[in-house]
Amino acid sequence: MAGINSSMGGHPSQVTLKTAFTVCFAVFAVVALAVLLVKAQVALILTGIAALIAVALNHLVVLLMRTRLARGVAVGLVLAVLLSAVTTVALLVIPSALTQGQALVEQAPTLIDQILASRLFHRLDARFHILDHLQKQGGDTTKLASGALPPLLHAVSGVFSLVGALITILFLVVFMLIFGPGLVQRAVALTLPERRERYERVLGKVYTATGGYLAGLTLICTINATLTTTILAIIGVPYFLPLGIASGFSSMVPYAGPIVAGGAITLLTLATAGSWKALAVFIYFILYGQLEGNVLAPLVFKRTVHINPLLTLFAVVCFVEMAGIVGALLAVPVMAAAQIIARELLLIRQERLSARVRPP
Template sequence: MAHVADADIDSSVGQPSQVTLKTAFTVCFAVLAVAVFAVLIVKTEAALILTGLAALFAMALDHLVSLLVQRARFRRSSAISVVLAAVLIVLTALALIVVPAAITQGEALAREAPELIEKVRTSRFFQLVDQRFNVLEQLQRKDQNPAELASGALPPLLDAVTGAFSLVGAIITVVFLMVFMLIFGPGLVQRVLAQALPERRPRYERVLDKMYSATGGYLSGLTLICSINALLTSTCLALLGMPFFLPLGIASGFSSLVPYAGPIVAGGFVTLLTLATAGVWKALLVFVYFVLYGVTEGNVLAPLVFRRTVHVNPLLTLFAVVFFGELAGIIGAVMAVPLMATAQIILRELLLIRREKLGDRVPVP
């Protein structure tokens, strides 16, 4: 037995290694490629975010372009021109009707901000909260009152101007990318698909079509939710006699861009302003409204709309918002749902391919 064992050991020692030089080189190259890709993502984060936003807007408008091409028999170039002109007209109308009043109320809100902060600080409700939780002690700096703290927190003028120019540049970049995607995107996709094997091309087309439909459905659902939020909040604040109901309602509508968390933050801010301008009872009514609306949007409206449009489980939606919000801030939270929908579509196709390879032929969902 000992001779047999020694012979087995000698034979195993004499066998060549299963790890070849080619395998080791491939593994090292893969690790290096992943590292380079990660560094590239970190270095080009802003460009990737702008490109992603442009792609979302382009896919949303492309649904309207396709509708004009298929139903009204427009040429694609003419359909793109009509859609862009319609969007410009709508934005101009909103700018002429809503924006002036919103700017006027917003400027009044900015002028009265120190006084409102002081009213909140001296209100009985805030004093009761401060006695229990020492809010002022945690917020105040040395020899600064809340109004001075708010003023000192404002960025310098140079940073504000630089940020404004950066914002304008980002908007122009997104618009140009969106237009170029609308014009040249479909042709580029078709040329890429033409390089695929004929037997695999239908699968790729099906995946891209699902991703396209999911993204368009998400954007339409998100637009609906934001509009409902802005309309209901503006109406509620106007009925309560709030002097700044229009900018606050619009801000509340934009807060729905971040599912679940956005309306909660907006509700807290608006409740504090109502406390400073209209008293405790109206602030309590605003608080009750935002609680009811937040529960309705988070548990009924948003899951229903997202599930009907992008077919993502509400629990996965919440996980995606938390994860991508931590990863990329507000932009990540906004793009979380379409990214999760895309990942879910790709994962389903990969599982379908695996089942087909194992011989379990299943119909395509």
């Protein structure tokens, strides 16, 4: 009986007050971090976009520094060239795009009515019951066709929010270009000497993959916008400029973006320019989809970030659900970094297993 008592209550508890406090503090830290991530979602998105832009521009800064320019001078020169190029394109394109975009918004109710009355929509509705789904989701087609636009105050606040976000990103990019490399070097210098080379190798791979992806994505978006705008103008599609720009931005969502943009532009062409021009636009997007899917995208995603297309699409779907278009932009670099880190961890494990089985 005494042995039972000693075995049940005689031994002191193995859980000390320090251990309990450590566990509670760890749980509290995880919860606080989760709440911080939720509350600071916008700030994290802006920081992520600024980091991507800074990484892409830093390649140009490094090239200029090889010509014996100081880093501050190289950063200023790169930013000046970038701002000049953006301003020039904006002055040449934005006024016409705004004019056509305003006309498109004004004609939206009529276009929606024409789409709803078209034979193609009736065939699709007879097969997929689109109107029933819209009504179940609370989408009244009469309100949709009436063209009820957001209030003016909401639109103005959205414009100011966008301007504020752009200014924030600009300042973040400038500070990251100036102070970012030194901060990363000091952080790596604080690590253990035997692990420092591995950390530098991982950071170098992530830096190269991110820069290559952004450069390739910029090229794809530019090719998409230029080709689409040119083809739509040649065919004679109204509002070709905003539609072409929107098609270019759709390439920021790999694989799925151009398909959605092509379908929407084809329907608008059907409503505004007739069935033959809509057929020509449809054929163009089929051909361009083959070009981007089989030539441009593999050139970017396989040769720069080395990610399987299935993983790319999976990452894009998940990140779009979490952060919209911005998530689609961040999906591939984040997946590339995760893949590089996972490969490095597997390499560490293989090295440890090899060291264990190595004969004396």
